Each structure stands twice: as C-alpha cells, then as structure tokens.
Amino acid sequence: HQKGCGLALAGPWFPARDATDNFTYRTGIFRNRGAIEGNVVLDVGAGTGVLSVFCAQAGARKVYAVEASSIAEQAVGIVRQNGLEDRVDVIRGTLETSELPEQVDVIVSEWMGYALLHESMLNSVLFARDRWLKPGGLILPSRAELYVAPISDLVVEDRLSFWSTVKSQYGVDMSCMTDFAKKCIMNRDIAVSPVTVEDVLSHPARFAEIDLHTVTQEQLGSVRGAFACECFGSACVNAFCVWFTVTFPGGDKPLVLSTSPFQPETHWKQAVLYLDEPVDVVQDTKVTGEINMYPSEESARHICIDMQYTIGGCKNLCLLLCLYFALGLQVIPCFR
Amino acid sequence: HQKGCGLALAGPWFPARDATDNFTYRTGIFRNRGAIEGNVVLDVGAGTGVLSVFCAQAGARKVYAVEASSIAEQAVGIVRQNGLEDRVDVIRGTLETSELPEQVDVIVSEWMGYALLHESMLNSVLFARDRWLKPGGLILPSRAELYVAPISDLVVEDRLSFWSTVKSQYGVDMSCMTDFAKKCIMNRDIAVSPVTVEDVLSHPARFAEIDLHTVTQEQLGSVRGAFACECFGSACVNAFCVWFTVTFPGGDKPLVLSTSPFQPETHWKQAVLYLDEPVDVVQDTKVTGEINMYPSEESARHICIDMQYTIGGCKNLCLLLCLYFALGLQVIPCFR
Numbered sequence: 001h002q003k004g005c006g007l008a009l010a011g012p013w014f015p016a017r018d019a020t021d022n023f024t025y026r027t028g029i030f031r032n033r034g035a036i037e038g039n040v041v042l043d044v045g046a047g048t049g050v051l052s053v054f055c056a057q058a059g060a061r062k063v064y065a066v067e068a069s070s071i072a073e074q075a076v077g078i079v080r081q082n083g084l085e086d087r088v089d090v091i092r093g094t095l096e097t098s099e100l101p102e103q104v105d106v107i108v109s110e111w112m113g114y115a116l117l118h119e120s121m122l123n124s125v126l127f128a129r130d131r132w133l134k135p136g137g138l139i140l141p142s143r144a145e146l147y148v149a150p151i152s153d154l155v156v157e158d159r160l161s162f163w164s165t166v167k168s169q170y171g172v173d174m175s176c177m178t179d180f181a182k183k184c185i186m187n188r189d190i191a192v193s194p195v196t197v198e199d200v201l202s203h204p205a206r207f208a209e210i211d212l213h214t215v216t217q218e219q220l221g222s223v224r225g226a227f228a229c230e231c232f233g234s235a236c237v238n239a240f241c242v243w244f245t246v247t248f249p250g251g252d253k254p255l256v257l258s259t260s261p262f263q264p265e266t267h268w269k270q271a272v273l274y275l276d277e278p279v280d281v282v283q284d285t286k287v288t289g290e291i292n293m294y295p296s297e298e299s300a301r302h303i304c305i306d307m308q309y310t311i312g313g314c315k316n317l318c319l320l321l322c323l324y325f326a327l328g329l330q331v332i333p334c335f336r
Numbered sequence: 337h338q339k340g341c342g343l344a345l346a347g348p349w350f351p352a353r354d355a356t357d358n359f360t361y362r363t364g365i366f367r368n369r370g371a372i373e374g375n376v377v378l379d380v381g382a383g384t385g386v387l388s389v390f391c392a393q394a395g396a397r398k399v400y401a402v403e404a405s406s407i408a409e410q411a412v413g414i415v416r417q418n419g420l421e422d423r424v425d426v427i428r429g430t431l432e433t434s435e436l437p438e439q440v441d442v443i444v445s446e447w448m449g450y451a452l453l454h455e456s457m458l459n460s461v462l463f464a465r466d467r468w469l470k471p472g473g474l475i476l477p478s479r480a481e482l483y484v485a486p487i488s489d490l491v492v493e494d495r496l497s498f499w500s501t502v503k504s505q506y507g508v509d510m511s512c513m514t515d516f517a518k519k520c521i522m523n524r525d526i527a528v529s530p531v532t533v534e535d536v537l538s539h540p541a542r543f544a545e546i547d548l549h550t551v552t553q554e555q556l557g558s559v560r561g562a563f564a565c566e567c568f569g570s571a572c573v574n575a576f577c578v579w580f581t582v583t584f585p586g587g588d589k590p591l592v593l594s595t596s597p598f599q600p601e602t603h604w605k606q607a608v609l610y611l612d613e614p615v616d617v618v619q620d621t622k623v624t625g626e627i628n629m630y631p632s633e634e635s636a637r638h639i640c641i642d643m644q645y646t647i648g649g650c651k652n653l654c655l656l657l658c659l660y661f662a663l664g665l666q667v668i669p670c671f672r
Contacts, residue, residue, distance in 0.1 A: 026506060053508045077512045170362060172389045176413045 021266060024257045025110065026054045028140055028248030031255060032106070033058040035138045039105035042066065044095050044128050045121045049075030049088065051108050056087045063088045064104065066095050095124040104132050108140045114192050115271035116146060116244035117223065117293055119301045122210075126217055139212045141246040146208040147260065148227050150201045150237040150287050150311070153272065157238060190305060190321045191272040195241045195261040201281065202229035204243075204260060207291045224292040231281040237311060238278040240319075242271040242291075273305060273321050285312040357602060360593045361446065362390045364476055364584030367591060368442070369394040371474045375441035378402065380431050380464050381457045385411030385424065387444050392420045399424045400440065402431050431460040440468050444476045450528050451607035452482060452580035453559065453629055454639045458546075462553055475548045477582040482544040483596065484563050486537045486573040486623050486647070489608065493574060526641060526657045527608040531577045531597040537617065538565035540579075540596060543627045560628040567617040573647060574614040576655075578607040578627075609641060609657050621648040 029036065029051070037059035043052040046065035052075070055063045065075055065088055072092040079088045091098050107128050113120035129139060163177040207225035231237075241261060248255040259268040281287070289309030296302040307319040365372065365387070373395035379388040382401035388411070391399045401411055401424055408428040415424045427434050443464050449456035465475060499513040541563035546556075567573075577597060584591040595604040617623070625645030632638040643655040 022506065048510065048513065050502075050506075050508055050510065054506075057507060074513060074516050078508070078510055081509045081512050166386075170358070170386075170390075171393060172386055172414070173417045174384065174386065174414055176417050177384065177410060180410050 020264070021110070021257060022050060024248075024255065025051055025108075025140075028250070028255050028257075029054045029058050029108065031248060031250035032138060032140060034250075036060050036106055040064070040102060041106045041108060042100065042104040042128055042132055044107060044109035044125050045111060046075055046090065047071055047110070049078050049090060051110060052088050052090075053078065053082055053084060055106070055108060056082075056084045060087065060106075062102075064100050065090045066098050067092060068094045095128050100132055103134045104137065105134055106138045106140065107133055112144070112244065112246060112268065114268060115190065115242055115293070115303060115305070116144060117220070118271075118303045122212075122220065123217060125212065126215065126220075129212070138249075141248045141257065142212050143247040143249075143254075144210040144212070145206055145245050145247070146210075146223070146225070146242065146291075146293070147204040147206050147244065148240055148242050148291060149204050149229060149261075150231065150281070151195055151199045151239050151241045151261075151272070152201055152235045152237060153195075153199060153239050153274070156274065157236070157278075191274070192269050193272055194265045195270045195272065197261050200241070200261050201231045201233075201235050201237060202287065204262070205229040208293070220295075222292055222294045224290065226288070226290045228286065228288040231283060231285040231287065233283045234281070236278045236280050237275065237287070239272050239274045240307065240309070242273065242305065243268070271305070273307065273319055275317070275319065279311045279317075281312060287311050356600070357446070357593060358386060360584075360591065361387055361444075361476075364586070364591050364593075365390045365394050365444065367584060367586035368474060368476060370586075372396050372442055376400070376438060377442045377444060378436065378440040378464055378468055380443060380445035380461050381447060382411055382426065383407055383446070385414050385426060387446060388424050388426075389414065389418055389420060391442070391444060392418075392423045396423065396442075398438075400436050401426045402434050403428060404430045431464050436468055439470045440473065441470055442474045442476065443469055448480070448580065448582060448604065450604060451526065451578055451629070451639060451641070452480060453556070454607075455637045458548075458556065459553060461548065462551065462556075465548070474585075477584045477593065478548050479583040479585075479590075480546040480548070481542055481581050481583070482546075482559070482561070482578065482627075482629070483540040483542050483580065484576055484578050484627060485540050485565060485597075486567065486617070487531055487535045487575050487577045487597075487608070488537055488571045488573060489531075489535060489575050489610070492610065493572070493614075527610070528605050529608055530601045531606045531608065533597050536577070536597050537567045537569075537571050537573060538623065540598070541565040544629070556631075558628055558630045560626065562624070562626045564622065564624040567619060567621040567623065569619045570617070572614045572616050573611065573623070575608050575610045576643065576645070578609065578641065579604070607641070609643065609655055611653070611655065615647045615653075617648060623647050 036055055038061050041055040041060045041063045043063060043065045046052050046067040048071060049065045052063040052065040067075055072090055075090045079085055079090060107125060109121060109125045111121035111125050160178055160181055163181060164175045166172055166174040205227035207227040208223050243259045243261065245256050245258040259266045261270055287309065289307055292306040293303055296304050305321055309317050372391055374397050377391040377396045377399045379399060379401045382388050382403040384407060385401045388399040388401040403411055403426065408426055411426045415421055415426060443461065445457060445461045447457035447461050496514055496517055499517060500511045502508055502510040543561035543563040544559050579595045579597065581592050581594040595602045597606055623645065625643055628642040629639055632640050641657055645653050
C-alpha cells in the first residue's frame with residue numbers, strides 16, 4: 001500500500017549507492033560519445049531522466065525519454081531545470097505503445113530487476129531495439145552476465161539450531177520446530193538479501209550471458225547454462241546465491257556494473273536459493289550444475305529458477321524456486 | 337506471497353530477541369503462579385504454545401491454547417513432546433468462535449501489534465475476558481502504555497539533501513526532486529523502523545494507558561491522550577516516534593516488556609511519523625500535543641494516528657497518518 005508520489009515499490013532506495021550505479025552509467029555513456037554525438041538516443045524506462053540528461057551532455061542531437069510512471073512529471077521538470085527542453089523529449093507512456101518521430105542510433109536503459117530478470121524491463125528494451133533501433137545501432141549496456149556461487153547462510157543456520165536450544169534455556173522442548181522451520185525456508189520463494197562475502201564458498205561461476213544486440217524474446221523464455229566451481233574450504237553449503245553484471249562497450253577494457261557479493265552492496269542485493277538439506281564440503285569439493293531461469297506461469301513478470309546440482313559425492317540434487325515478491329524477508333517461524 | 341508453512345508475514349522473526357520477550361513472559365507467568373497453580377488458563381493466540389507450556393509448568397490444572405492459524409499443529413506436537421497432553425488442550429480456531437468447557441481463572445496472551453494496536457489481537461483478548469474470565473480473574477500482561485518522543489531521522493535528512501548535491505557531483509541539476517521526495521515521505525504511511533537512540537530528542541512522554549481488566553471495545557475505537565516533553569539540545573525535529581510497553585503484575589516492582597528505542601530492538605521496532613516540515617529546536621524547547629489512535633476506516637485491523645502538536649513557537653501543527661502495511665520500507669524516489 002502506498003500513497004502520494006505514485007512510485008512503485010521497486011528500484012533503488014539508496015541514492016548514495018545508486019549514485020555509484022548512475023556514475024557507472026554516466027561513464028559508460030561518455031565512453032560511447034562517439035556513437036552519441038549528433039545522434040538520436042532512446043532512454044527506455046527513463047525514470048527521473050538522469051540518463052537522458054547524461055546522453056544530451058554527451059552530445060546527443062535528440063533524446064527520447066520514455067517513462068510510463070508518474071515519475072515522468074519529475075523528468076520533465078529536471079529536463080527544464082537543466083535547459084535541455086529542445087533536445088530531450090519526455091514521452092509519458094509504455095515503450096510498446098509510444099510513437100517516436102524517427103529511428104534511433106542508440107538505446108540506453110537501466111532495465112535490470114532482482115536476479116536480473118525479475119520484473120525487469122528487458123522485454124521493452126528488445127521491443128525498442130527491434131522497432132526503433134537503426135541497423136548497426138548501439139545498446140547501452142550491451143551485455144548481461146549471470147553468476148552463481150554456493151554459500152553458507154549462517155544466520156539461517158543459527159535460526160534453525162535455535163529450536164534445539166530452547167529446552168536448556170527455558171525448560172520447553174521445541175526441537176520438533178526445527179523440521180518445521182526448515183520446511184518454511186525450503187518451501188518459500190527465492191530470497192533477495194545481501195550476502196556477506198564471508199559466506200560465499202567459491203569463486204563466482206558464470207552460467208549465462210545475454211547479448212542485448214542479438215538475444216530474442218523467445219530465448220528469454222529460458223535463460224540457461226551450466227556451472228562448475230570448487231569450494232574454498234570446509235563449510236556447510238545451505239544455499240546458492242545468484243547475481244548479475246552488465247557491461248558497457250568502448251574504452252580499452254569494458255566497463256562493468258556488478259552486483260556481486262564481492263562488490264559493494266547494490267539495491268539489487270543477491271538472490272538466495274536455499275537447499276532442501278545442507279551439504280558439508282571441504283577445500284576443492286566440486287560443485288557443478290545446470291540452471292534454467294524462466295518466467296513464472298503465474299505471472300510472466302516473475303521468474304522461476306530451476307537448478308540441477310551436484311555437490312561432491314551427492315549427485316542429482318535439484319531445486320525449483322520462484323521469485324514472486326522481492327522484499328528479502330526471512331520467513332522463519334517465531335518463538336512464541 | 338508465501339508458500340509452505342502457512343505462517344503469516346507477522347510476528348517476530350528473530351528468535352534470539354524473541355527469546356528475551358518470551359523470557360519476560362515466562363518471568364511474568366511464574367511471578368503470578370499463585371493465581372495459576374491448580375487453576376485454569378486461557379492462552380489467546382497461542383502460536384507454538386510456548387506460553388501455554390510455561391503456564392502448565394507454573395502449575396496450571398488446565399490450559400486452553402486457542403490458535404487460529406496452522407501453527408496450531410506445531411503447538412500440538414510441542415505439547416506432546418513436553419508430556420503435557422493431559423493439561424494443555426490446543427484448540428484450533430478463532431477465539432470468538434471457540435467453545436471452552438469451563439470459565440478460566442487467568443488469561444495470557446502475546447497480542448501486541450506494531451504501534452501496539454496495528455493488527456493486534458487485543459479485541460480477542462477483551463472478548464475472551466468478557467466471555468470466559470471468572471470475576472476477579474487475572475490477565476497477563478495486565479496493562480499497556482503508549483509513549484511518544486520527537487526524533488531527528490538523519491537518514492531521511494541525508495536522502496532529502498542528496499538531491500541538491502547531484503549537480504556538483506554529476507553536473508545534473510536535480511534539486512527540484514527535493515520537494516517531490518519530501519512529498520513521498522510525508523504522504524506515505526507510518527513507517528515501522530528501528531529508531532537509533534541518538535536520534536531521540538527527548539525523554540519518553542506517555543500519552544495513553546490501557547488497563548486490560550477494564551478497557552472496553554468501544555474505548556479502543558479512540559485511544560487518545562496529551563503529551564509534553566522538552567528537547568535535550570539543538571536539533572532538527574523531522575518526525576515523532578511512537579512505541580509501547582506492557583506490564584505484568586506481581587512481585588515487588590512490576591515487570592515491564594518495553595519496545596522503547598532506549599531498550600534493545602524488538603521485532604516491533606518503533607512507529608515513525610514524519611512531519612510535513614522539519615522544525616529546529618534547542619535545549620528545553622517544549623514539544624506538546626495530543627494523539628488519537630483509532631482503527632482505519634479502510635480496515636479495522638489497521639490503525640490511524642491523528643496528532644495535534646506544538647513545537648516551541650510553531651503552534652497548532654497537525655499530522656494524520658495511517659499504518660496499513662508494516663514493512664518499514666523507506667519509499668523515497670531513487671536517483672535514476
């Protein structure tokens with residue numbers, strides 16, 4: 001429930017960190033000013049229009065800032081405040097229904113959702129590409145990559161083991177709650193929460209890559225790939241975490257916006273998939289598997305992650321979890 | 337959205353801390369064993385039944401544990417695991433529709449919601465009192481008190497001032513977002529978030545007290561009272577925070593379960609009401625006002641807080657905010 005400014009309960013709430021994201025976008029845009037100068041840019045899901053202003057500052061002849069939500073009104077004010085009314089046109093509406101007066105040379109968009117594809121705007125970006133981008137045009141960012149790593153979520157471990165401690169502390173045997181609590185974690189949705197770097201048990205394993213210039217809507221119906229990693233040392237794997245990066249072309253080496261647990265936290269955090277049963281690992285234990293991400297049947301804007309994995313000796317384990325509602329709540333039964 | 341264990345997205349998620357809450361309940365129950373020993377107890381909203389087991393351990397002849405949600409199944413298991421099937425009867429259903437075989441000597445309940453009354457079970461406790469409690473019977477806890485204090489939420493201040501810094505950092509003037517961001521905060525619901533003790537600008541001011549033995553359902557239609565406090569020192573008041581305590585009788589001095597910002601955090605956190613405009617205060621600046629808490633017209637389980645207040649010279653300011661959905665999200669527009 002929400003009143004007033006008509007903002008959706010999505011998007012970054014932490015300007016400081018968003019500033020970093022936006023600074024990466026700004027750098028990525030200016031690195032590609034060769035393609036932008038004197039040309040036409042389409043900003044898909046422009047929000048406050050800050051990326052459109054960056055493109056105008058990078059020399060765009062015209063920027064079309066398409067935004068469906070009421071934040072578009074703020075974008076109009078910001079464009080005016082920066083004296084760019086002549087070069088930035090804010091178009092209030094969905095990309096799919098908006099008419100542009102011309103084809104564009106560049107598409108820029110901050111389209112990524114939780115776990116990359118949860119409530120993402122990627123479909124709109126592809127629609128924009130196929131409908132409005134000139135042949136040989138540029139998409140910023142141009143590539144997305146998905147990563148996975150086994151983790152040991154100690155908070156959850158503590159919450160589970162808590163129930164076996166109640167008897168000694170309070171004289172009430174509540175150990176039968178442990179299985180119930182486990183079921184609550186295992187049966188629940190993918191969690192979106194910041195993973196502590198200490199809990200990550202291996203180097204990141206890339207399992208999928210999306211080239212925004214070539215990927216089709218059909219291919220997004222099943223984003224899949226295999227992964228393999230080796231554990232750092234002795235630990236108890238009780239979850240996998242999934243995250244993404246997006247990359248801007250240009251410059252000597254590509255510019256990467258990362259949501260890795262090894263990098264400073266972003267509002268995207270990480271997606272956490274809990275195992276049915278924790279598995280003990282030691283140094284160099286091999287963790288391999290296949291991941292398939294696809295839209296939920298209940299709602300195409302939500303994603304499901306289907307995982308087949310093997311940890312050391314334990315073969316052919318599997319997980320099927322969906323991300324419906326990304327608040328990162330730990331739904332674990334309470335002690336009362 | 338949630339699957340599996342059928343737990344509502346309410347109640348404490350932090351066993352460690354809940355343990356403290358439950359320990360207070362346990363102490364409060366054992367302090368009153370004189371009233372419990374050999375007598376009959378009704379546990380309203382029993383959850384896992386842990387309070388019922390405490391009462392049985394305190395010598396109750398019979399405990400009726402009434403719980404409407406599926407957690408009742410766990411309560412049955414815990415009662416059995418503790419060998420109390422003969423003395424603790426778990427009754428699955430709502431209190432209002434459940435039939436007990438006898439009147440009770442004691443009612444125990446952990447009924448408090450956010451801001452005490454948001455989605456609370458107090459109405460069920462009063463129904464239980466009027467329908468099932470013997471004359472002169474005991475209610476644990478027996479009293480609730482509501483407190484308020486002016487605060488300076490620095491996180492919000494930073495997020496607002498952020499917009500005026502964008503130009504110097506990124507060459508984009510976004511200062512017009514400040515008013516918009518303010519509107520988003522001011523127009524939104526009461527926030528539920530942990531208030532840092534450093535942000536609290538005065539001693540707690542009590543504005544209401546509820547005696548569970550005498551309060552009527554009608555009186556809960558408008559829980560109101562006046563408050564007055566003096567500020568510790570120079571600061572900028574941008575919100576009020578509201579919290580509660582509940583008290584157990586017996587013993588030399590009453591036993592208090594507090595959700596004050598001056599005490600360790602509980603899952604209830606504090607309710608934060610943002611002002612339309614921040615007000616500067618100095619040491620001893622008087623803050624006075626009246627608060628009225630009443631059920632929302634949209635949903636009786638949700639509460640509204642109507643506040644008339646005066647800060648130093650600024651007279652007759654007022655706030656009307658409602659608590660619809662308590663996730664403590666800071667809905668502030670993002671930088672994109």
